[in-house]
Amino acid sequence: MSALIEQAVRILESVKGSEEIEVYVASGVDTEVQSYQGEIEELTNATSTGIGIRVLRDATSGAQVGTAWAGSLDDEAVMDALREARDNARFATEDEFIAFARPDGVPAVSLELTSPGVANTSLDDKIAMAIELERLVRSGDPRIRQVDSANYSDYVAEAAIVSTTGIKASYARTGAFVSVEAIANDGSDDQTGWGLSAGRSPSDLDVEKAASDAIRRATRMLGAVKPASFKTTAVFDPRTAATLFSIIGGALSGEAVVRGRSFFANRVGEMVAASNFTLLDDPTDPRHFAASVFDGEGLACRRNVLIEGGQLKAFVYDTVSARRAGTASTGSAVRGGIAGSPSAGCRALQLIAGDLDQAEIFRRVGNGIFVESLIGVHSGVNPVSGDFSVGVTGLMIRDGQLAEPVREITVASTLQRMLLDVVYVGNDLEWLPGSAAGQTVAIENIAVSGT
Amino acid sequence: MLDQRRVEELSSGRDRGAGIRVVVGETTGFAHTADLSERGLLAAAQAAATVAREGGGGVREIALGPLTDHPTLATTLPKDVDKARKIELMNLADDAARSEGSSITQVSVALGDSSRRFVVANSEGVFAADHQVRTRFNVTCIAKGDGGMQTGYRPIAGTRGFELLSGEAVAEAARGAARQAITKLDARPAPSGDLPVVLAGGSGGILFHEACGHGLEADAILKQASVYAGKVGQQVASPLVTLVDDGTVEGEWGYLALDDEGRPGARNVLIENGVLTDYMWDYLRSRKEGRLSSGNGRRQSYQHLPMVRMTNTYLLAGESDADEIVAQTPYGVYVAQLGGGQVNTATGDFVFGMTAAFMIEDGKITAPLRDCNLIGNGPDVLQRVDAVATDFSMTPGTCGKNGQSVPVGCGQATMRLTGVTIGGAAA
Numbered sequence: 001m002s003a004l005i006e007q008a009v010r011i012l013e014s015v016k017g018s019e020e021i022e023v024y025v026a027s028g029v030d031t032e033v034q035s036y037q038g039e040i041e042e043l044t045n046a047t048s049t050g051i052g053i054r055v056l057r058d059a060t061s062g063a064q065v066g067t068a069w070a071g072s073l074d075d076e077a078v079m080d081a082l083r084e085a086r087d088n089a090r091f092a093t094e095d096e097f098i099a100f101a102r103p104d105g106v107p108a109v110s111l112e113l114t115s116p117g118v119a120n121t122s123l124d125d126k127i128a129m130a131i132e133l134e135r136l137v138r139s140g141d142p143r144i145r146q147v148d149s150a151n152y153s154d155y156v157a158e159a160a161i162v163s164t165t166g167i168k169a170s171y172a173r174t175g176a177f178v179s180v181e182a183i184a185n186d187g188s189d190d191q192t193g194w195g196l197s198a199g200r201s202p203s204d205l206d207v208e209k210a211a212s213d214a215i216r217r218a219t220r221m222l223g224a225v226k227p228a229s230f231k232t233t234a235v236f237d238p239r240t241a242a243t244l245f246s247i248i249g250g251a252l253s254g255e256a257v258v259r260g261r262s263f264f265a266n267r268v269g270e271m272v273a274a275s276n277f278t279l280l281d282d283p284t285d286p287r288h289f290a291a292s293v294f295d296g297e298g299l300a301c302r303r304n305v306l307i308e309g310g311q312l313k314a315f316v317y318d319t320v321s322a323r324r325a326g327t328a329s330t331g332s333a334v335r336g337g338i339a340g341s342p343s344a345g346c347r348a349l350q351l352i353a354g355d356l357d358q359a360e361i362f363r364r365v366g367n368g369i370f371v372e373s374l375i376g377v378h379s380g381v382n383p384v385s386g387d388f389s390v391g392v393t394g395l396m397i398r399d400g401q402l403a404e405p406v407r408e409i410t411v412a413s414t415l416q417r418m419l420l421d422v423v424y425v426g427n428d429l430e431w432l433p434g435s436a437a438g439q440t441v442a443i444e445n446i447a448v449s450g451t
Numbered sequence: 452m453l454d455q456r457r458v459e460e461l462s463s464g465r466d467r468g469a470g471i472r473v474v475v476g477e478t479t480g481f482a483h484t485a486d487l488s489e490r491g492l493l494a495a496a497q498a499a500a501t502v503a504r505e506g507g508g509g510v511r512e513i514a515l516g517p518l519t520d521h522p523t524l525a526t527t528l529p530k531d532v533d534k535a536r537k538i539e540l541m542n543l544a545d546d547a548a549r550s551e552g553s554s555i556t557q558v559s560v561a562l563g564d565s566s567r568r569f570v571v572a573n574s575e576g577v578f579a580a581d582h583q584v585r586t587r588f589n590v591t592c593i594a595k596g597d598g599g600m601q602t603g604y605r606p607i608a609g610t611r612g613f614e615l616l617s618g619e620a621v622a623e624a625a626r627g628a629a630r631q632a633i634t635k636l637d638a639r640p641a642p643s644g645d646l647p648v649v650l651a652g653g654s655g656g657i658l659f660h661e662a663c664g665h666g667l668e669a670d671a672i673l674k675q676a677s678v679y680a681g682k683v684g685q686q687v688a689s690p691l692v693t694l695v696d697d698g699t700v701e702g703e704w705g706y707l708a709l710d711d712e713g714r715p716g717a718r719n720v721l722i723e724n725g726v727l728t729d730y731m732w733d734y735l736r737s738r739k740e741g742r743l744s745s746g747n748g749r750r751q752s753y754q755h756l757p758m759v760r761m762t763n764t765y766l767l768a769g770e771s772d773a774d775e776i777v778a779q780t781p782y783g784v785y786v787a788q789l790g791g792g793q794v795n796t797a798t799g800d801f802v803f804g805m806t807a808a809f810m811i812e813d814g815k816i817t818a819p820l821r822d823c824n825l826i827g828n829g830p831d832v833l834q835r836v837d838a839v840a841t842d843f844s845m846t847p848g849t850c851g852k853n854g855q856s857v858p859v860g861c862g863q864a865t866m867r868l869t870g871v872t873i874g875g876a877a878a
Contacts, residue, residue: 036477036674037477039476039477039478040478040502041477041478041479042478042479042480042481042756043478043479043480043481043501043502044480044481044482044756045480045481045482045498045499045501046481046482046483046754047484048483048485048754049485050466065460066461066462067460067461067462067463068462068463068464069462069463069464069465070464070465070466071464071465071466071467071468071485072466072467072468072485072486077465080465081464081465084463087534088461088462088463088534089461091458091461091534091535091538092458092459092461093456093457093458093459095457095459123501145675146674146675146676146797148671148674148676148797183675183676183797189798190678190797190798191797191798192795192797192798226872228644229643229644259454259455259557259559260556260557260593260595260600261557261593261600263599263600338464339462339464341460341462375793375794375795375800375801375802375826376791376792376793376802376803376804376824376826378790378791378793378804379789379790379791379792379793379802379803379804379824380802380804380822380823380824380874382602382806382822384593384600384601384602385599385600385601385602385635385821385822386599387821387822387823387876388876389641389804389822389823389824389874389875389876390802390824390874391793391800391801391802391824391826391874393800407798407800408800408826408827408828408872409826409872409874410643410802410823410824410826410872410874411874412641412643412823412824412874412875412876413876414876447643447875447876447877448643449643449644449826449872449873449874449875450644450645450872451644451645451872
């Protein structure tokens with residue numbers, strides 16, 4: 001890891017005059033195995049490195065920033081990128097709010113986000129996990145007709161961020177995953193179900209649970225019908241609730257707020273959600289898969305309470321959006337790889353758990369719909385207007401119990417309404433890969449569109 | 452990117468590397484490297500070959516013919532255009548958008564271009580190169596009214612150089628995006644339930660991309676993970692449906708002279724007058740069936756394995772008049788622009804999002820509607836096409852599959868579906 005930092009620091013030595021330079025270096029090793037019919041269908045081994053350079057140029061009315069990246073750490077590629085970033089900066093608008101992060105005195109927490117298991121587990125054992133996963137699904141229920149893909153994947157990733165403004169941060173993480181899609185058939189129609197398990201090491205993975213989840217989700221959808229349209233309470237399972245929280249997290253980004261793209265703008269202090277709704281972005285919680293020591297600008301990650309008891313408390317900021325808003329970074333810069341500039345975003349969302357288990361939520365809801373999978377989230381949710389309409393599959397809830405499966409329907413409301421309409425929050429918090437953990441959540445006044 | 456008149460992100464980058472694929476029986480090994488030295492390439496080849504553990508070694512000589520090269524269609528390469536000129540165009544778009552009304556509070560303009568050069572060589576003797584230059588220009592506007600904020604969006608994109616972008620074209624896109632956002636300020640919640648839908652030409656092609664395009668990709672077919680498996684020769688759609696996937700439409704966003712496995716882009720008829728004629732194929736899947744690839748083997752970059760992907764997928768124009776189709780619809784929804792979509796190929800259920808839509812009442816386009824998804828089942832919806840007009844156009848999009856994004860085109864003329872489920876929030 002120190003090698004990456006050293007490489008990054010060396011580039012800073014090229015700094016000229018009053019300019020500032022920020023260097024982000026990342027490297028990773030990825031393995032991916034796909035099993036099909038008991039054989040390896042695909043096996044990928046990959047090592048990648050890359051660098052993103054930003055140059056900040058002093059100007060009369062503020063600063064200008066230019067960015068460039070390269071998929072290699074060769075001297076030539078790095079010097080090209082530096083030259084290009086400098087040139088790009090000349091064309092950027094002079095802006096008084098543009099700045100790089102500076103150390104803010106917040107100490108970084110100590111987190112164990114790597115496991116030697118990824119490197120120490122043999123390729124044969126990894127292959128065996130993918131093959132075993134497929135076998136378990138195929139043999140787990142006679143109605144399973146096909147397994148489209150059974151995958152094992154893992155990674156070791158390292159990154160360093162250094163800048164002439166005093167930032168010097170590096171971190172590493174490992175991850176291991178199994179995932180499988182099962183296709184079930186009852187003689188007439190096909191239904192699908194996903195199962196997955198994730199951890200920081202292959203030994204964290206529960207292959208049997210991934211298999212049984214996929215089987216259960218696929219088989220219980222058999223015979224699904226398309227109901228007539230109705231208005232109801234929707235109960236989102238932990239996975240679909242996590243997706244919902246991620247969307248809401250997008251509107252809590254200080255960047256969306258300063259750009260006038262968030263329906264939460266100017267509403268701090270207002271009740272924006274039901275009183276049982278407390279949402280945090282906390283990358284310092286090591287249980288979260290997206291936990292991180294440093295943010296995308298090299299500042300220490302910290303716990304940010306965004307909505308507390310339904311009241312809007314705060315937004316997450318990176319350096320630039322914070323300056324525009326007249327506040328300080330919350331250590332919430334995220335970046336999409338080497339080619340992207342940092343922006344403000346939620347990294348590790350979690351909703352504070354309620355005290356009801358899922359079965360009790362079904363009992364209290366009485367009649368409603370249980371949402372198990374979403375389709376078309378990117379096409380049916382407008383994070384600016386708040387319009388929400390997504391395709392779902394799931395089961396009806398009748399008399400407090402799960403009843404017949406339903407498909408080819410949408411659930412719709414607005415994000416603003418849905419937050420206020422949260423009636424129950426489950427105690428079944430699941431740590432899922434991605435930017436949000438999730439638990440069962442019941443939301444009223446949902447329009448279900450069917451025939 | 453230009454946001455609120457500020458040039459906020461000016462970024463450029465360069466990537467080069469090699470991906471090496473080894474196929475042994477039904478198994479594929481893959482590795483990639485940014486190290487193009489002989490040592491780096493050999494190391495990647497060895498990593499890719501770990502799947503061939505049973506292989507008997509030995510050396511096979513491969514005769515590669517001369518390189519078949521394909522020059523880009525672009526007449527003005529992105530690198531030859533002054534950055535200041537690009538910024539000037541973006542400012543022009545910003546001005547044009549704001550000229551549509553004071554309710555436009557936010558304008559964001561993104562201009563991107565890419566130059567992609569690749570060579571493919573394989574042990575069957577393929578040795579070919581392509582140079583793909585693409586340019587895109589997107590305008591997003593936000594309008595603010597009493598009822599909250601609304602968005603408008605217009606893309607321009609093509610497998611072209613900077614010549615794609617004229618001042619006139621970007622201003623028109625910007626005005627269109629602004630008008631769309633302003634119109635939606637008065638939008639009411641979309642209805643909920645099954646209604647006739649008229650899809651305007653262009654972006655409506657996303658319907659076919661989702662309703663059957665993905666389901667006609669041979670990887671899903673060979674795994675029996677598509678509702679269209681085993682249906683060649685059968686009537687799968689209304690006789691008005693003739694669907695083509697066509698990598699040869701010069702300059703379109705999904706155009707390619709060569710696919711990423713070295714096969715020439717091709718025009719493939721998938722559905723003819725409602726009858727399923729063929730699927731789309733890449734190297735691996737066609738090899739299994741003892742046929743040729745249809746030029747649909749695509750990959751996001753050298754770091755990704757190729758798989759079956761669409762190029763430009765479109766419905767051939769029909770004979771109806773677009774205005775007549777609306778006039779002959781007593782009650783329904785008119786969708787002027789679609790966003791994206793998603794499909795489960797195994798069940799055929801798919802969604803697509805409408806980002807500009809109106810009610811049709813008594814044969815007239817009336818109130819604007821808020822954004823929502825439409826949901827349907829592919830084989831069912833394909834039978835419900837009851838009118839196709841003559842006003843064909845295409846629209847660019849980005850298609851995601853198994854974590855890989857590739858540029859695609861979609862096209863169709865104004866058409867009507869007798870019924871599809873509108874996923875609105877109206878009571």
